[in-house]
Amino acid sequence: MSRARERHWQTLRGRTVGFAPQSAAASFTPTRTIGRQLTETISALDTATTVEALLGHVGLPPHLQHSYPHELSGGMAQRIGLAVALCADPPLLLADEPTAGLDPQATAHVLRLLRAHADRGAAVLLITHDLQALENLGVADDIAVMYAGRIVEAGPATTVLNQPSHDYSRALLAALPSRGLHPIPGLPPELTNLDPTYTFADRAATGRPTQ
Structure with missing residues (x-):
């Protein structure tokens, strides 16, 4: 039964539900380059994209694909984590503090990506402490305060x-x-x-x- 549940989740992860974790750097394999890990993601989800396109989508240069996780800043890791979550254009996206460690320009870029994903018909759940960005950029339709x-x-x-x-x-x-x-x-x-x-x-x- 547990194996059946796991196979079911494998069909949902990335394809139906995308997840951008709060501490994205911890989700990468430290001994493999970002490019190799993004390539594996693209292959596993069978999507028609490239590593360069994924990096560019979140505002990062293509040469970062040759970097190892420890060579990235926290903000870079956050954006790559979001790129992974968006790879297969999932209809449900969970983003946990995706702007943590980002400067205002990068924050605006990431929130515009989330807004665009929602505008294409996806459900986006954004978990954030950054009320200032929500207020200034108007990216949220509804807000729940916890x-x-x-x-x-x-x-x-x-x-x-x-x-x-x-x-x-x-x-x-x-x-x-x-x-x-x-x-x-x-x-x-x-x-x-x-x-x-x-x-x-x-x-x-x-x-x-x-x-």
């Missing part, structure tokens, strides 16, 4: 960003440089053995952190 592992607010992006209903959403947005850089009250909770009744109000009640 606190302590729970969704506390969800709705159209324009509503959540401009008229947030939850205190935590308001605190997150107020902490943005463009909105005054106000510190969030209290301190983050320990998520291990967290009291299920704990809310952001409990955190806010402890006061603001020391400046």
Whole structure:
């Protein structure tokens, strides 16, 4: 039964569901070049693309295919991880912090790629702390705000960003440089053995952190 499930997942990974992990560098084999690993991905997914095209799609030069993972910056690794996730044009894409370690120009490029993928009919789930980029670039249709592992607010992006209903959403947005850089009250909770009744109000009640 477990083998049958694994064979089923093999038909879904990359083709139906693409995944760009948060720590992309850790997902590469350290002793093989990026080019060889991208070539394997293209072959396994049987897609009509090239290593050069994949790198170019995420704004990276073709010579990086000769590099080993340890020779890449964190931002480069993130973009190559996204290239792998987009390789077979999957109808569902999960992107976990794909802009981590990127400069503003590269961040904008990556988010435009995700927006274009969604505009072609795919479902894109973007997990990010970069509200500033979401606000400036308008890439999201809907936003769900999570606190302590729970969704506390969800709705159209324009509503959540401009008229947030939850205190935590308001605190997150107020902490943005463009909105005054106000510190969030209290301190983050320990998520291990967290009291299920704990809310952001409990955190806010402890006061603001020391400046």
